[in-house]
Amino acid sequence: MAYSQTIPPLIPLSKQIYRDDCDIIAIRNGQTLHTKDLKDAVISIYHQLNTSKEHHWALVMQDSFHFVAGLLALLYCGKHPILINPLHQDLAPYFQAILTDNDAITAYDWPNHNITNITQLPTHNIDIAFIGELRSTSLTLFTSGSTGLPKPVNKTLYQLEYESHLLSTYFGSLSQHLFIASVSHDHMYGLTFKIMLxxxxxxxxxxxSIQYQEQLAQYNGQKIIYITTPSLLKTLDCKITNVECDQVISAGGPLAYHAAQYSLQCFGKLPTEIYGSSETGIIATRTQVAADIPWQLFPQMQIINTKQQSKLMSPLIEGAEPLNDQIELIDQYTFTLKGRTDKIIKISEKRVSLTYIENQLSQLAEIAKVCVIPLEQKNRTILAAVVQLSEFGIQQKQQLGHFRLSQYFRQQLKDKLSLVTIPKKWRFVEQLPTNKQGKSTFIALKTLFDNIE
Known part of the structure; x- marks a missing residue:
């Protein structure tokens, strides 16, 4: 993909409700939604929230059009949007109220929070100019949280819109494309590529959310940009009717070369892979026309390698941001990734690599996949392992039972790890829990051990 020299003027978020009423914003269940529908939704929510005393609102939407309407209404009201989905009680201190379209979110579970369901609000017939200009220009979203609770990350609209500018310069004009995603709009990846772009x-x-090839097939014949993850691409079935995509975008983790080839066979396109994070936004891109293709930095990005850690200089952030990956620079524009460095925690004042423990367990024939997380138990930190067993491992579990199999795994680690760093709790699952970004989050993994001694 060559960089485009000219792109049409981009529309900032503050100008979206002033587009032509007939502009198509989104498609829901095959029905088109226009700027007029967005205006009506924003006005309805604005009337409900403008006089509320709460400032920090959790924005929890199942539907992406509802998400955009809720985000705009909160910004016009001068509220601070907190992007959280799914909701979890551990994150409750970050917000005072909830804006949602989900009937399952009720006062029974959230008695101390004001809950507004936008699907139950009345409509208002007033001119959109009545609500004035945006009174807030920032929001908070969360990292996925692989070794602990998700971490809040603040973003300004300027950062989000400048990121769209960089991506539009890379891809060229996208106005005729249809954006389809398997990932959530609540996280940085989905927010950037499905919503802002x-x-x-x-x-x-x-x-x-479009998770399956069969769902994607209904949009065949359009200029599809499919925004997805390595965990989905590696499970593609090339026997299913192919769907021609104009672009396939992948982020959220490493994409194996063979999975990239699946995309080429099923969608007619090799994925455009994106390297970045919630903290940094986009950093680099590559397309695996051959195995081990290096990453290329986006314009205005610079990586500085030190003995301790690689750092990123980017127009999307302030200062130098430490990176949680081992990076080997080829030149000032390209590099290769050598693995993660951030799954390091302290137990009994010792630095422990969760990745190292996972790698040791992954070598065992009984284990297909494994995640190790820290848990607090009686004022001390212990490790817990969530294991997706292989077919051989399932047979062993049937013969040995849960306890004896976990003792076997502990025995395999005793010569490689100290006693305090061997997992004390074990859960065996058919499949590791993942979110729409294809990641196993700390919250989802921790839930497997809740209320169990």
């Missing part, structure tokens, strides 16, 4: 380019997005 589509809106700024006056393109259309599909409201629903």
């Amino acid at each position: 589509a809106l700024s380019n006056r393109a259309t997005f599909v409201c629903e």
Whole structure:
């Protein structure tokens, strides 16, 4: 993909409700939603929230069009949007109220929070100019949280919109494309590629999350940009009817070369891979036309390698941001990734690599996948392992039972780890829990051990 020299003017978030009423914003269950529908939704929510005393609102939407309407309304009201989905009680201190379209979120579970369901609000017939200008220009989202609770990350609209500018310069004009995603709009990846990039380019997005090739097939014949993850691409079935995509974008983890080839066979395109993080935004990109293709930095990005840690200089952040990956620079524009460095925790004042423990367990024939997380038990930190067993491992569990199999795994680690760093708790699952970004989050893994001694 060559960088485009000219792109049409992008539309900032503050100007979205002033687009032509007939502009198509989104498609929901095959039905088009226009700027007029967005205006009506924003006005309805604005009327409900403008006089509320709460400032920090959790924005929890299942539908991406509802998400955009809720985000805009909160910003016009001068509220601070907190992007959280799914909701979890451990994150409750970050917000005072909840804006949602989900009937399952009720006062029974959240008695101390004001809950507003936008699907139950009345409509208001007033001119959109009545709500004035944006009174807030920032939001908070969360990292996925692989070794602990998700960490809040603050973003300004300027950062989000400048990121769209960089991506539009890379991809060229996108106004005729249809943005479809398997990932959530609540996280940085989905927010950037499904929401901000589509809106700024006056393109259309599909409201629903599209997880399966069969779902994607209904949009065949359109200029599809499919925004997805390595965990989905590696499970593609090339026997299913192919769907021609104009672009396939992958982020959220390493993509194996053979999985990239699946995309080429099923979608007619090799994925454009994106390297970045919630803290930094986009950093680099590559397309695996051959195995081990290096990453290329986006314009204005610079990586500085030191003995301790690699750091990023980027127009999307302030200062130098430490990176949680081992990076080997080829030149000032390209590099290779050599693995993660951030799954390091302290137990009994000792630095422990969760990745090292996972790698040791992954070598065993009984284990297909494993995640190790820290848990607090009686004022001390212990480790817990969530194991997806291989077919051989399932047979062993049937013969030995849960306890004896976990003791076997502990025995295998005793010559490689100290006693305090061998997992004390074990859960065996058919499949590791993952979110729409294809990641196993700390919250989802921790839930497997809740209320169990």
